[in-house]
Amino acid sequence: MKRRDLIKYLSVAPIAGAAVGTGMPFVAEAAAPAKAKRDVIKELGLRTFINAAGTYTTMTASLMHEEVVDTINESAKHFVMINDVQDKVGEKIAAICHAESAMVTAGCWSALVLGTAGVLTRMDRKKVALLPDVSSFDKNEVIVQKSHNVGYVHALTNTGIKPVVVETAEELERAIGPKTAMMYFLNAVAPEGKIQHQEFVAIAKKHNIPTLIDIAADIPPVENLWKYTDMGFDLTCISGGKAIRGPQSAGLLIGKKDLIAAARLSAPPSGGNIGRGMKVNKEEILGMYVALDKYVNQDHEKEQREWDAQVATITNAVKKVDGVTTAVTVPPIANHTPKITVSWDQTKVKATPRAIMKALQDGNPSIETMGGRDGIDITVFMLKPGEEKIVAKRLQEELAKAAAV
Numbered sequence: 001m002k003r004r005d006l007i008k009y010l011s012v013a014p015i016a017g018a019a020v021g022t023g024m025p026f027v028a029e030a031a032a033p034a035k036a037k038r039d040v041i042k043e044l045g046l047r048t049f050i051n052a053a054g055t056y057t058t059m060t061a062s063l064m065h066e067e068v069v070d071t072i073n074e075s076a077k078h079f080v081m082i083n084d085v086q087d088k089v090g091e092k093i094a095a096i097c098h099a100e101s102a103m104v105t106a107g108c109w110s111a112l113v114l115g116t117a118g119v120l121t122r123m124d125r126k127k128v129a130l131l132p133d134v135s136s137f138d139k140n141e142v143i144v145q146k147s148h149n150v151g152y153v154h155a156l157t158n159t160g161i162k163p164v165v166v167e168t169a170e171e172l173e174r175a176i177g178p179k180t181a182m183m184y185f186l187n188a189v190a191p192e193g194k195i196q197h198q199e200f201v202a203i204a205k206k207h208n209i210p211t212l213i214d215i216a217a218d219i220p221p222v223e224n225l226w227k228y229t230d231m232g233f234d235l236t237c238i239s240g241g242k243a244i245r246g247p248q249s250a251g252l253l254i255g256k257k258d259l260i261a262a263a264r265l266s267a268p269p270s271g272g273n274i275g276r277g278m279k280v281n282k283e284e285i286l287g288m289y290v291a292l293d294k295y296v297n298q299d300h301e302k303e304q305r306e307w308d309a310q311v312a313t314i315t316n317a318v319k320k321v322d323g324v325t326t327a328v329t330v331p332p333i334a335n336h337t338p339k340i341t342v343s344w345d346q347t348k349v350k351a352t353p354r355a356i357m358k359a360l361q362d363g364n365p366s367i368e369t370m371g372g373r374d375g376i377d378i379t380v381f382m383l384k385p386g387e388e389k390i391v392a393k394r395l396q397e398e399l400a401k402a403a404a405v
């Protein structure tokens with residue numbers, strides 16, 4: 001309120017308790033200029049950038065929608081019992097994902113650790129306290145297909161289990177024994193494995209072995225949120241902060257009721273367990289729920305059309321530079337959204353992909369892209385509306401500059 005308006009307001013305002021009783025504070029507060037908001041990113045000199053790369057942890061992955069940030073801000077003002085929050089949100093998430101139960105974890109990695117822990121310990125608190133020393137457990141092995149035995153398996157070995165690597169269905173049948181606690185499936189590399197989902201689950205069911213699937217970055221499509229539970233996997237682990245755009249430090253563990261209950265024994269607020277450091281507070285749990293709810297209810301076809309339009313803006317601009325070609329692909333499983341690969345004839349555009357990437361990073365605004373060997377990879381799904389125009393212009397500028405040398 002401007003000073004003149006304030007005076008006018010005071011002259012007509014009813015002389016009532018609140019304003020007059022406290023007198024000055026009311027006037028002082030109303031007349032004080034709005035305090036400048038603290039901008040800590042600027043204060044610390046941190047570089048912000050347009051994310052044309054995708055949901056990479058190192059780039060802080062995704063931005064939360066306003067509803068999610070509002071949920072975080074509002075819930076931050078109240079005390080609630082953390083187990084009550086997990087119970088209520090777990091019920092809602094389970095219903096969305098066709099599962100018996102669910103919990104919010106500190107990312108998909110944490111879901112992998114806690115899910116495996118739950119399988120190993122069940123409701124036995126003595127076992128919970130022993131992890132990661134599983135030497136005394138009857139069942140302490142997890143079967144993994146050879147092509148699935150990559151870095152993410154470290155999340156499982158954190159619990160103390162020993163991975164048993166198999167390649168074919170026959171090998172799998174032979175490997176199953178009294179020490180087999182669980183069977184692990186990494187969805188992103190499914191086509192490279194010899195055993196596909198249905199057969200994997202069927203063999204597990206035949207031997208009564210629980211199965212866990214990692215589909216961290218494999219949403220979209222939205223149906224994947226329930227597809228693997230419907231298929232018979234006992235536990236599914238998902239990142240919250242990738243395409244779902246929940247808090248970056250949140251994830252989902254969904255599946256069988258008894259296994260989720262067991263997993264929670266290894267998670268905060270309980271201590272004396274392997275998961276005590278994987279804390280998610282009410283803000284993240286509630287924020288994750290709101291993000292998921294928004295995601296499943298959004299218009300996915302419209303979003304696809306928006307991505308296609310952003311792709312067209314960028315490809316049309318850069319193709320104007322002689323010698324530049326573009327290819328648009330959609331990764332079949334993880335990060336299943338359009339990716340543009342921009343490449344060029346280096347006798348015409350005299351710069352390496354790395355040099356152009358660096359020029360985009362160093363520009364204003366700074367832009368992050370991926371690739372760099374044979375071309376530049378641009379993923380549009382983390383662009384804010386309108387940023388595609390800036391990416392298109394900057395990339396065209398840098399390519400044209402290198403073409404003019």
Ligand SMILES: *Cc1c(COP(=O)(O)O)cnc(C)c1O
Nearest residue numbers: 107108109152216217239240251
């Ligand atoms: C990203 C990813 C993870 C880790 O997920 P966070 O949510 O970052 O903990 C695990 N597995 C796969 C396949 C992933 O892509």
